[in-house]
Amino acid sequence: MRSSKIIRTIAQKLFPFIVLFGFYLISHGHLSPGGGFQGGVVLGTAIILLALSHSIEQTEKKFKSRWLNMLEKLGILTLIFLGFLGIFLGYSFLSNFLPLGKPGQIASGGLMLFFNIAIGIKVAAGVSVIFYALVRYRGEI
Amino acid sequence: MSIHIPILIIISPLLAAFLVLLSRKYKIILATASIITSIVFTLTLSSRVLSGDKVTYHLGGWRGPLGISLVVDELSLFFSLIVLGLGLLVIVYSMPERNYGRTYYFLLLVSLSSMIGVIYTADIFNMYVFYELLSLAVYLLIAYPKTGVTLRASFNYLIMGGVGLSFFLLGIGFLYAMTGTLDMFHIAGRLPAAFDSSMQMVIMSFVLIATGMGIKIAVFPLHGWLPDAHSMAPSPVSALLSGITVKIGIYCLIRVVYTVFSTEMFLLISSHNILIVLGVVSLLFGASMALVQKDLKRLLAYSTINQLGIVLIGLGIGTELGLTGALFHVLNHAIMKSTLFFCAGIMITETGTREVKGLSGFGRQQPAITFAFIVASLGMIGIPPINGFASKWLICLAAVEAGYTFPVVIILIASTIAAAYYFRVIQVLFGGSLKQGPMPAHEGEQVIHRGNLFRSWPIYILAAGCLLLGLLPALGISLVKPAVSLLLFHVVP
Amino acid sequence: MTPINISLLVFMIGLYGVMSKNNLIKKIMGLTIMNGSIVLFFISIGYRKGGLAPILEKGTTGDIPTIIVVDPLPQALMLTAIVIGISVTALALALIVKIYSKYKTLDIQQLSKER
Amino acid sequence: MFKEMKKVFFIIIILVMTILFILSVDIEYSNPKNLDVANYYIDQGLNDTGAINLVASIYLGYRAYDTLMETIVLFVAVAGVVFCLRGKR
Numbered sequence: 024m025r026s027s028k029i030i031r032t033i034a035q036k037l038f039p040f041i042v043l044f045g046f047y048l049i050s051h052g053h054l055s056p057g058g059g060f061q062g063g064v065v066l067g068t069a070i071i072l073l074a075l076s077h078s079i080e081q082t083e084k085k086f087k088s089r090w091l092n093m094l095e096k097l098g099i100l101t102l103i104f105l106g107f108l109g110i111f112l113g114y115s116f117l118s119n120f121l122p123l124g125k126p127g128q129i130a131s132g133g134l135m136l137f138f139n140i141a142i143g144i145k146v147a148a149g150v151s152v153i154f155y156a157l158v159r160y161r162g163e164i
Numbered sequence: 165m166s167i168h169i170p171i172l173i174i175i176s177p178l179l180a181a182f183l184v185l186l187s188r189k190y191k192i193i194l195a196t197a198s199i200i201t202s203i204v205f206t207l208t209l210s211s212r213v214l215s216g217d218k219v220t221y222h223l224g225g226w227r228g229p230l231g232i233s234l235v236v237d238e239l240s241l242f243f244s245l246i247v248l249g250l251g252l253l254v255i256v257y258s259m260p261e262r263n264y265g266r267t268y269y270f271l272l273l274v275s276l277s278s279m280i281g282v283i284y285t286a287d288i289f290n291m292y293v294f295y296e297l298l299s300l301a302v303y304l305l306i307a308y309p310k311t312g313v314t315l316r317a318s319f320n321y322l323i324m325g326g327v328g329l330s331f332f333l334l335g336i337g338f339l340y341a342m343t344g345t346l347d348m349f350h351i352a353g354r355l356p357a358a359f360d361s362s363m364q365m366v367i368m369s370f371v372l373i374a375t376g377m378g379i380k381i382a383v384f385p386l387h388g389w390l391p392d393a394h395s396m397a398p399s400p401v402s403a404l405l406s407g408i409t410v411k412i413g414i415y416c417l418i419r420v421v422y423t424v425f426s427t428e429m430f431l432l433i434s435s436h437n438i439l440i441v442l443g444v445v446s447l448l449f450g451a452s453m454a455l456v457q458k459d460l461k462r463l464l465a466y467s468t469i470n471q472l473g474i475v476l477i478g479l480g481i482g483t484e485l486g487l488t489g490a491l492f493h494v495l496n497h498a499i500m501k502s503t504l505f506f507c508a509g510i511m512i513t514e515t516g517t518r519e520v521k522g523l524s525g526f527g528r529q530q531p532a533i534t535f536a537f538i539v540a541s542l543g544m545i546g547i548p549p550i551n552g553f554a555s556k557w558l559i560c561l562a563a564v565e566a567g568y569t570f571p572v573v574i575i576l577i578a579s580t581i582a583a584a585y586y587f588r589v590i591q592v593l594f595g596g597s598l599k600q601g602p603m604p605a606h607e608g609e610q611v612i613h614r615g616n617l618f619r620s621w622p623i624y625i626l627a628a629g630c631l632l633l634g635l636l637p638a639l640g641i642s643l644v645k646p647a648v649s650l651l652l653f654h655v656v657p
Numbered sequence: 658m659t660p661i662n663i664s665l666l667v668f669m670i671g672l673y674g675v676m677s678k679n680n681l682i683k684k685i686m687g688l689t690i691m692n693g694s695i696v697l698f699f700i701s702i703g704y705r706k707g708g709l710a711p712i713l714e715k716g717t718t719g720d721i722p723t724i725i726v727v728d729p730l731p732q733a734l735m736l737t738a739i740v741i742g743i744s745v746t747a748l749a750l751a752l753i754v755k756i757y758s759k760y761k762t763l764d765i766q767q768l769s770k771e772r
Numbered sequence: 773m774f775k776e777m778k779k780v781f782f783i784i785i786i787l788v789m790t791i792l793f794i795l796s797v798d799i800e801y802s803n804p805k806n807l808d809v810a811n812y813y814i815d816q817g818l819n820d821t822g823a824i825n826l827v828a829s830i831y832l833g834y835r836a837y838d839t840l841m842e843t844i845v846l847f848v849a850v851a852g853v854v855f856c857l858r859g860k861r
Contacts, residue, residue, distance in 0.1 A: 052825070052828050052832075053822075053823035053824070053825050053828040053829070053832065054823070054824055054825055055712065055825060056710070056712065056825070058736070058825075058827075058828055058831070058832075060736065060740055092854075095847065095850065096182060096185060096186065098843075099182060099843060099844065099847055100182055102840055102843060103175065103178070103179060103182075103840070106175075106840065107175075109224075110168050114225060115168065115171075115221070115222060115223060115224060115225050116168065116171045116175075116223055116224065116837075117223055117224045117836045117837055117840065118223075118224040118225045119224070119821065119833060123821070123822030124822065126713075126818055126822060126824050127824055131822040131823065131824075132821065132822050132823045132828070132829075132832070133821075133822060135821070135822075135823055135828065135832045135833065138832050138836065138839070139832065142839070142843055145843060145846075145847070146843075146846065149846055149847065149849075149850040152850050152853075152854060153747055153849075153850055153853050153854075156751070156853050156854045156857045156858070157750075157751070157754070157853070157857065159857075160754060160857040178844070185851075223836070223837045224833070224834070224836055224837070226833075226834050229809050230809070230812065230813075230834050231834045231835060231837075232834075232835055232837045232838065267851065267855050270851065271848070271851075274844070274848060278841075281841070289734055289737075289838065290835075290837065290838055290841070293737060293741065293838055293841045293842060293845070294841060296741050296744075296745070296845060297841060297844060297845045297848065300744060300745065300748060300845060300848045300849060300852065301848055303748065303752075303852075304748070304848070304851075304852045304855065304856075307752065307755075307856065310755065310856070311759075312756070312759040312760060312771075315752055315755050315756050315759065316756060316768060318752060319681065319749065319752045319753070319756060322745070322748070322749050322752065323675060323684055323685075323688065323749075326675075326688045326691075326745055326749075327672065327675055327688070327691070330668075330671075330688070330691045330692065330695060333695050333738065334668065334695055334698065337695065337698050337699050337702065337731075340699075340702065340730075340731070341702040341799045341804070342805075342806070343806055344804070344805065344806025344807060344808065344809055344810065345806070345809050346730075354806065361798075362798035364795075364796040364798065365796055365797065365798050365799075367796070368793070368796040368797075659801035660801065661797055661799055661801055662794045662797065665790065665793045665794055665797065666790055666794070668793075669786050669789060669790040669793065670786075672786065672789075673782060673783070673786045676782055677778070677779060677782045701801065702799060702804060703804065703810075704801070704802050704804075705802060705803070705804065706802040706803060711814065711825070711826035711827055712824060712825050712826065712827075713818060713824040713826065714824075726814050726826070728804065728807070728810040728813075729810070729813055729814065729817070729826040729827050729829075729830055730809070730810055730813060730830055732827045733827045733830035733831040733835060734838075736827070736831055737831070737838050737839065737842045740842050740845065740846055741842060741845055743846075743849075744845050744846050744848070744849030745849070747849050747850075747853055748849045748852045748853060748856075751852065751853040751856040751857055752856060754856075754857065755856050755857070
């Protein structure tokens, strides 16, 4: 099944903007509405849009599901590692050990930015992996 | 480093779970090592906890009602030791099975770690999150063989469990609306004032939480998922479900009843009578349904409903003796039911059938396993030298002392019915010679030998535990005693 | 009829859907409705009259804000609850796909007849 | 016949439960009680965690443990979906 040229072109042109918006939501999660989960879902939607408008195989060449799986594990391991870093530096698990900046700036949250980025990457990878698994399933239907 | 022990107990199986997914070879070693690490950590905590002071850990350094804290007291120590000990045996038992891949060990470790998370947390919403994590892992473990029956059982459990946890979450919402905090000890401190101003909301929140947990521990009208899920799952998973996972529901119920809603309020809204009635009904129902089952594992699953009814009666009586009996029965049931499911797993792979009738002659072939099965089933019935007797007797004594004679009669009747169905199985085990029916697909003698070695150790250990706790019930009671005194005479910190 | 009552009503509608419908996907829809109603419940118990979204002004340096702000804790809890609901739904749908490919039906009455 | 009976029975049960539910709820809408913890978050959340989005200051600061577990829940769900649907293509 091939979608029409209009849809393909618009999806292709829209893709970078959606990705940009997703990264904005992730990185400004502690300053404005948004955060890791929301931004991650938006990033995942970008991949889903590309896969729906173009063919699945073509998208999978760019975003391989093996890499996405690895990214997902990496996100969670980063979170746990950041938690353990608190223990090693003499605070407790998951505590914010970075100095707080001026309120309203992007560095103001300390560790929050890194939490958001790890969660965002993990959610984006997870959503697209679910999509791949559901789409590629060819059971005996 | 020593102050971080409570979080390390939870995180080490969780970290091992993700490492299992990354490494292909060392999955079993990683799983075993992480659980042993957790057990060692727990044992180092135990001396501090048993000497009387609570171990508290503030996550992220936020104390009190602001953040989440972990509290290890006598009750949580007792339950976490059961979970970790049996979890280790479940991992050892599932070692020889070759087709359990990485996902199996991942889910097993996640479920064990989330159980400890449920047990240690002092924050009621965090308890919900961990319970949902536990449930997701357990749904997948049930569906692990991916046959039609297991998928159906898993889906039924998902629907029922989802509804139950939604009820639980709504109950948490009611509690938050009344008290404005989520920390259980702070809720307990503020609830009496809320009880004076709006009694019906307190009752409603209790009903919601109790209904949610009632679905999880399968009391009579809400038991629909249990027989399918417990009997269709692979045998180690059945032992995990029936031995430990159901006990987590009981733990949550005890926590909510005795810590969040205090004992006085519990008596004031007369919910102890409801617990006793539910216990009696599910006791009778489980016993009578188990009597007519032909499938061995389904029989054991209905027997779980039966035994949980006894625990509920003990909880409902609520005196010191009754609570001691109930908690002791939790320990005993965990040990006995895991033994039975482990034995059932071996029987099913050896004879190739799930029917009780097909087991005839197994007793002559493998006398040691059969002996363990008989020990555990005698304990289930409640025959003196085995541990099940001691706890049942304590509960009966407590019921007579508190003036409930009717439950005692019912417990005795149910024990007779239990004797009927367990003796039927034992009789078949020693019956005629093993029928050469459809033999299972054994390829190569070597696999079977290795399997038998790793599969029989856990059974012998558990059966020895049954006999030990039965001959020296004072040992088990001394394990339970600190938790009971915490529950009845606790002080809000 | 405050939003609190409405959320309880919706909760019951979801419960009715889960209990009485025979189609597996409709049962999952009921579960989703229950989850949504819980979100509505939590958000509405945190509402204060005239409250704004709990995001402070960019220039504040930690003084006590003069504006009224709604309770931020239930909103943070609901972020967690929504993600958990999504996870349960995704898992249930995967199970349904697998069940359908085994039995070729989604009706729970027919499923319980099959062995 | 039996099916309709069942449906009516369910509807009656649900209606009774709804009425009980709504009667039991005693929360004053838009005027919550016991606001000390919430007020602490609103007053001190910015000083403690440095985020002007108070919701983020709770779910990444005070209750980051919940967020970690929630991420793992999502991971288990993804692993489950992939596990259920892989093989036999």
